[in-house]
Amino acid sequence: MILPTAYFSACLPAALFVLLSGCVAPAASTDPVPAGTASTSASAAFNTAPLLPSSFFAGGAEQFSAWHCQPANQHLVTATTGNGELRLWSLHGAWQLPAAVVASGARYQAGDISFWNRGEQAQVETPRGQLQCRLAEQRDVFTRSDHPGVMFRGQGNEPGWSVDLAHDTPTLSLVLDYATREETRAYRVSVMDNENGRVVLESTRPDQPFRLRLEAGACFDDMSGKPFPTRVTLTFEGTQYSGCGQGITPGS
Incomplete structure (x- = not known):
């Protein structure tokens, strides 16, 4: 999922050197919740992919x-x-x-x-x-045609690896060691910093730890030099992988 384009474009700060997604999200509603719906809403939110900062995305660019x-x-x-x-x-x-x-x-x-x-x-x-x-x-840019069902893709080299975040549920798919190993894991959001374009995702299971850090900023593939808008760091089973990534919008 992606924060709405209006959220990105309507809040360009007057101060210099402020991140694109540096607006405060709208305050949560304080209206009463009908009896019996709170637990259902919480459960639905827990099983839904998070909104990622707009600065991870191309904004309609090709x-x-x-x-x-x-x-x-x-x-x-x-x-x-x-x-x-x-x-x-x-x-x-x-x-x-x-x-x-x-x-x-x-x-x-x-x-x-x-x-x-x-x-x-x-x-x-x-x-x-x-x-x-x-x-x-x-x-x-990466598109949903290239990567169906994926809202964010990160990748790196030596050894070749990639990570895909599902667009609908908080799960990620890992391809490691030059595509010789594949893993699918559930995650939880431990950091969601829209102001600074920073997200940290971690395992939901203590017996299967991993950490995925995403940061908005210029990134370049260390073999091809190709450009990306997000720096990606994956820590998995004691090994740290560094690479680049991009958010993928619906309909692209």
């Missing part, structure tokens, strides 16, 4: 782009959404930039942060200075 920038050898990830806005990820978080008027190319700006794209070159301006960037890699 591709992710990787940019290599100077000075300081910084790397960025961008995606142009279906409504003409730009999602921007750095190592420090994620932002959403509305389109701005420009004579040539495509320019996006929110507050003092701007991204001006002219073909395979881009200029990024922040209060800390200016970056000159070049397009390095592009990748088509």
Whole structure:
């Protein structure tokens, strides 16, 4: 499941360097609950996949782009959404930039942060200075057609592994050791930090421990260099796996 697009786009903070999903979720209703429904609702919620931060997703974009920038050898990830806005990820978080008027190319700006794209070159301006960037890699977004029933996919290398989160129930599927081992496990949410784009999932069984950490931020496949919007760390049976991932929206 994914937080609604309106939740993402309606709450771009005025302060600089704030994550895309940095709004406070609507307060829970205080209306009385009819007798006999509370336990049913709690049970249904427990068996439903959680809402993930919007900054894990492409927002309707068809591709992710990787940019290599100077000075300081910084790397960025961008995606142009279906409504003409730009999602921007750095190592420090994620932002959403509305389109701005420009004579040539495509320019996006929110507050003092701007991204001006002219073909395979881009200029990024922040209060800390200016970056000159070049397009390095592009990748088509994961879709439900590619991965049916999956709301988030993470993957890594050496050894090859992947993790898929089911879109409807709190279960994940692991493929480990170059696809020689497959596991399906139930999980619980131990951290859900929408403001900072951070989620931690852990096993529901003490005899089968694992931990999956997801963080919004620029990530690059360590073999291909392909760009992703989420950093993924899996700890399973005493081994730590590092990789990248992306949320997958319904209907994609």
